[in-house]
Amino acid sequence: MYVKVSFKLNGEDVTVDVEPNEILLDTLRLKLGIKSVKRGCERAECGACTVLLNGSPVYSCTLLTVQIDGMEVRTLEGIQDTPEVKALVSKFVEAGAVQCGFCTPGFIVTAYALIKKGVEPTPENIKKALEGNICRCTGYKKIIEAVTKAVESIK
Amino acid sequence: MIRFIFGRRNYYPSSGEIMASIEDPYVLIDKWLRAKEFIVVGKGVARTDAFEKALGKAKYVEDYFQSGILFIKQVLSTEPHARIKGINVEEALRKPKVVRVITASDIPGENQVGYALPDQPLLAEGKVRFHGEVVALVVAEDIDAALEASESVRINYEPLPHILDPLEALQRKDVLVHEEVGSNIAFRTRIRKGNVEEGFSKADVIVENEYRTHHQDHLYLEPEGALAIPGLDGRLTVITAAQYPHLAQSIIARVLGVPASDIKVIVPYMGGGFGGKDDEGPLTAAKAALTAYLTGRPSFILYTREESMRTHPKREATIIKYKSGAARDGKLTAIDVTIIHDTGAYANRGPFILWRATVHASGPYHVPHAKVDGYCVYTNKVYQGSFRGFGNPSVQFAAEAQMDELARKLGMDPVEFRLRNMLRPGLTTITNQLLDHSVGIADAVEQLAKVSGWYSKRREYGVSTGRFRRGIGIGVAWHGISTSRGVPDWSNAYIKIDKDGSVTAFTGIVEMGQGSPTSSHRQIVAEVLGAPIEKIKVTFGTSDAPDGGATHASRGTSIGAIGVLVAAAKIRERLNKLASELLNCSPDEVVIREGKVYVRGDVERSITWEELIKHAYSRGVDLSATGYFFLPKGKFDDTVGQGQAYPAFSYVAMIAEVEVDTETGKVRVLKVWPALAAGRIINPQQVEGQIEGAAVQGMGYVLMEQLVFDDKGRLLNPDLTDYVVPTALDVPEIAKPVYVEDLFKYGPFGAKGVGEMALIPAPAAIANAVSHALGVRITKLPITPEAVYFEVKKHGLIK
Ligand code: FES
Numbered sequence: 023m024y025v026k027v028s029f030k031l032n033g034e035d036v037t038v039d040v041e042p043n044e045i046l047l048d049t050l051r052l053k054l055g056i057k058s059v060k061r062g063c064e065r066a067e068c069g070a071c072t073v074l075l076n077g078s079p080v081y082s083c084t085l086l087t088v089q090i091d092g093m094e095v096r097t098l099e100g101i102q103d104t105p106e107v108k109a110l111v112s113k114f115v116e117a118g119a120v121q122c123g124f125c126t127p128g129f130i131v132t133a134y135a136l137i138k139k140g141v142e143p144t145p146e147n148i149k150k151a152l153e154g155n156i157c158r159c160t161g162y163k164k165i166i167e168a169v170t171k172a173v174e175s176i177k
Numbered sequence: 178m179i180r181f182i183f184g185r186r187n188y189y190p191s192s193g194e195i196m197a198s199i200e201d202p203y204v205l206i207d208k209w210l211r212a213k214e215f216i217v218v219g220k221g222v223a224r225t226d227a228f229e230k231a232l233g234k235a236k237y238v239e240d241y242f243q244s245g246i247l248f249i250k251q252v253l254s255t256e257p258h259a260r261i262k263g264i265n266v267e268e269a270l271r272k273p274k275v276v277r278v279i280t281a282s283d284i285p286g287e288n289q290v291g292y293a294l295p296d297q298p299l300l301a302e303g304k305v306r307f308h309g310e311v312v313a314l315v316v317a318e319d320i321d322a323a324l325e326a327s328e329s330v331r332i333n334y335e336p337l338p339h340i341l342d343p344l345e346a347l348q349r350k351d352v353l354v355h356e357e358v359g360s361n362i363a364f365r366t367r368i369r370k371g372n373v374e375e376g377f378s379k380a381d382v383i384v385e386n387e388y389r390t391h392h393q394d395h396l397y398l399e400p401e402g403a404l405a406i407p408g409l410d411g412r413l414t415v416i417t418a419a420q421y422p423h424l425a426q427s428i429i430a431r432v433l434g435v436p437a438s439d440i441k442v443i444v445p446y447m448g449g450g451f452g453g454k455d456d457e458g459p460l461t462a463a464k465a466a467l468t469a470y471l472t473g474r475p476s477f478i479l480y481t482r483e484e485s486m487r488t489h490p491k492r493e494a495t496i497i498k499y500k501s502g503a504a505r506d507g508k509l510t511a512i513d514v515t516i517i518h519d520t521g522a523y524a525n526r527g528p529f530i531l532w533r534a535t536v537h538a539s540g541p542y543h544v545p546h547a548k549v550d551g552y553c554v555y556t557n558k559v560y561q562g563s564f565r566g567f568g569n570p571s572v573q574f575a576a577e578a579q580m581d582e583l584a585r586k587l588g589m590d591p592v593e594f595r596l597r598n599m600l601r602p603g604l605t606t607i608t609n610q611l612l613d614h615s616v617g618i619a620d621a622v623e624q625l626a627k628v629s630g631w632y633s634k635r636r637e638y639g640v641s642t643g644r645f646r647r648g649i650g651i652g653v654a655w656h657g658i659s660t661s662r663g664v665p666d667w668s669n670a671y672i673k674i675d676k677d678g679s680v681t682a683f684t685g686i687v688e689m690g691q692g693s694p695t696s697s698h699r700q701i702v703a704e705v706l707g708a709p710i711e712k713i714k715v716t717f718g719t720s721d722a723p724d725g726g727a728t729h730a731s732r733g734t735s736i737g738a739i740g741v742l743v744a745a746a747k748i749r750e751r752l753n754k755l756a757s758e759l760l761n762c763s764p765d766e767v768v769i770r771e772g773k774v775y776v777r778g779d780v781e782r783s784i785t786w787e788e789l790i791k792h793a794y795s796r797g798v799d800l801s802a803t804g805y806f807f808l809p810k811g812k813f814d815d816t817v818g819q820g821q822a823y824p825a826f827s828y829v830a831m832i833a834e835v836e837v838d839t840e841t842g843k844v845r846v847l848k849v850w851p852a853l854a855a856g857r858i859i860n861p862q863q864v865e866g867q868i869e870g871a872a873v874q875g876m877g878y879v880l881m882e883q884l885v886f887d888d889k890g891r892l893l894n895p896d897l898t899d900y901v902v903p904t905a906l907d908v909p910e911i912a913k914p915v916y917v918e919d920l921f922k923y924g925p926f927g928a929k930g931v932g933e934m935a936l937i938p939a940p941a942a943i944a945n946a947v948s949h950a951l952g953v954r955i956t957k958l959p960i961t962p963e964a965v966y967f968e969v970k971k972h973g974l975i976k
Pocket residue numbers: 060061062063064065066067068069070071072081082083084
């Protein structure tokens with residue numbers, strides 16, 4: 023019992039047949055070949071699966087694909103050439119903010135949205151914005167540092 | 178031990194008669210240990226994997242999954258202790274798209290996967306021993322079908338009385354987790370050094386306390402998974418997240434009853450391990466391999482977060498009874514320690530964990546008289562296993578609380594008291610091991626006290642009677658390099674240089690976040706060969722590389738890279754000789770640096786790296802080598818726990834500053850200062866990353882992480898909502914680490930282990946800081962707001 027769902031993915035129109043209970047994370051990973059979204063918990067608890075839905079960061083594991091019909095989804099693949107993501111990636115690498123890397127795409131998507139929103143890059147604002155993303159490796163210090171530097175370099 | 182081995186004379190067609198180059202690993206390790214100037218070692222070289230990971234292009238196990246591959250769903254026990262009277266799979270098999278249901282009786286080889294003791298099946302057989310134990314595997318065409326059918330597997334249990342408390346388990350003989358053992362004691366350890374009665378008789382102050390520490394889940398962000406593909410490359414190939422590909426290979430071979438050479442294991446990028454995937458990884462791999470073997474089709478298993486938390490081994494929960502004495506001059510006289518590890522349903526690596534706790538029980542101090550008894554006790558709970566620190570954080574927590582209490586009774590400053598007892602070269606450990614080199618901890622602690630402003634803060638804090646109270650505490654710890662006691666340990670790697678001058682190193686060390694293959698290994702190869710670092714690639718995590726041991730015990734670089742260094746050094750000797758002929762100088766005068774080959778002091782007499790390699794190919798110089806090195810170990814007598822426990826130790830200290838809200842009970846760690854005496858720092862940026870990550874993981878352990886079990890031993894919080902780990906909002910300020918580079922004679926360039934270190938003193942440092950803030954001794958972890966609240970009430974700390 024499939025349902026046809028159409029949405030914009032990284033600027034392109036896509037139409038997929040999905041199960042009514044299928045989560046967006048599965049549709050992206052298994053049907054559309056989007057591998058930057060990671061499966062860490064499937065319970066909206068870790069942020070590894072973060073994507074942009076109409077520009078705002080959301081957990082793709084808590085959305086049913088049928089819910090997003092007609093909406094716009096962007097993943098790291100779709101924003102990797104933006105100046106914001108380029109700055110973020112290079113600052114993450116420079117700062118040593120990447121260890122196992124499983125959390126990193128989620129952090130970068132979240133940080134991208136933060137920059138786009140034009141939030142004042144105080145440590146408190148950055149920490150608050152990143153609160154929904156868990157990293158078990160780095161202890162966050164270098165991630166916060168990388169995001170701060172990326173925001174500054176974009177200004 | 179320095180030995181020179183001169184091989185027989187070789188004949189090279191164009192170069193006449195010359196001596197074979199040096200191949201002895203001792204000579205090569207020593208030669209590079211003495212290097213004074215470095216090209217890339219010691220620099221914060223960026224790791225090769227960072228870009229692809231940041232862009233989401235790095236591949237982890239699940240990224241290799243495709244539709245059409247069978248999906249495996251595990252059926253977990255719903256009883257803590259029961260006999261399995263029967264398993265009815267009929268209904269499950271009738272479900273659509275179900276291919277097979279696999280139970281213990283389907284296993285073609287041995288259903289035995291215990292690492293330390295042969296007590297553990299891959300799939301439960303005869304009985305189940307904890308709520309969550311894997312009983313069957315349901316295999317279906319897709320995940321939904323497997324999930325649905327897994328609910329229709331009917332297991333007929335005959336419940337047995339179960340036991341959850343380790344102290345009770347220690348006493349009882351009527352309820353046995355493993356009947357064949359005859360008690361619930363899986364393993365015992367002991368140390369007898371000197372005479373503790375005599376030691377205590379010389380003590381002017383004695384402190385005696387009981388400490389308790391709790392379980393911890395690794396919570397690596399990537400849950401366990403494995404993909405097994407029959408026939409790929411002529412073998413059964415398993416792509417999995419395991420910390421030791423060769424161990425996964427041998428476990429799979431045992432379960433299937435096939436030669437290890439029929440199995441290939443590849444470990445791609447891993448989303449965190451922390452020890453958990455050292456234990457669970459091979460089992461995950463074996464489940465996928467078993468399914469692929471029985472069905473003849475590619476098979477995939479992926480744990481949900483809940484499944485992961487219910488089944489994989491945890492950091493051990495402990496009860497530690499600790500008595501120690503010191504004389505008025507501030508010298509320790511004796512310790513008497515009993516360590517009880519709740520190992521849960523299986524021993525797993527429990528005996529090794531207990532050994533590590535036992536031999537480290539004193540902390541990094543000289544104690545003339547020591548008695549330590551360890552018990553690894555079975556209970557009907559999810560079993561314990563490897564987790565960053567491996568039995569050491571809990572015992573250092575106890576040892577360091579004792580040190581603070583002794584100092585208090587003696588009226589001494591805690592740092593001062595520690596320094597008086599600290600291990601230094603020439604002193605012996607509690608296993609009576611004489612430390613002859615590489616003991617830099619005293620220097621590290623002195624520096625740390627200075628940079629943290631210890632002495633003044635220690636006086637100023639801890640006196641407030643207001644709502645918010647500050648405290649500062651220290652934890653000092655040590656951690657033996659390599660496996661405990663005389664257990665054999667070795668390193669190996671294979672390196673080859675291709676015709677274009679590009680270099681590949683093959684290692685079984687995995688990349689699980691720590692970055693050794695993608696940073697330090699490359700730096701070591703580049704340094705030793707002199708090749709440009711961009712030309713060096715490390716192929717990691719493959720069982721096709723020579724077995725060089727696991728990526729655990731902080732050995733990815735400290736031991737894992739010895740093989741890399743030796744292999745590179747062998748090739749370098751050959752290249753030096755060739756270059757000396759080409760440039761008309763002696764081999765000692767050859768400099769190879771960032772791709773340029775020249776005569777020392779005469780940069781003009783040079784060729785390029787590429788030219789040198791071309792010459793090597795045309796003149797019969799072998800540009801491939803393995804780097805086997807077997808770590809020399811001394812004798813160890815298990816019956817009294819005396820002898821050489823480790824070839825060397827890494828040392829670590831942490832000072833933590835906290836603020837305790839006496840009304841809410843909340844503890845905030847404001848700042849931590851780490852110090853490390855871990856030999857040569859190959860890559861400061863990566864080392865810093867390990868320290869920061871471990872410090873925060875340790876802070877989470879001490880303050881917030883807590884697994885809750887019900888009266889059937891069922892885990893009640895197998896998710897991230899109720900099992901709380903630190904987020905960006907919780908991180909304290911972390912100071913730049915203090916490094917003392919106390920070189921280890923067998924380490925690559927003198928490096929010792931780093932990965933686990935900063936977690937080990939974290940519980941001690943934070944608990945000691947909270948104790949300082951409140952003026953009340955904390956003896957139990959975790960220090961949650963409730964725990965603090967009860968301490969505040971009990972001691973009437975607020976009016
Ligand atoms: S996988 Fe979606 S939040 Fe964890």
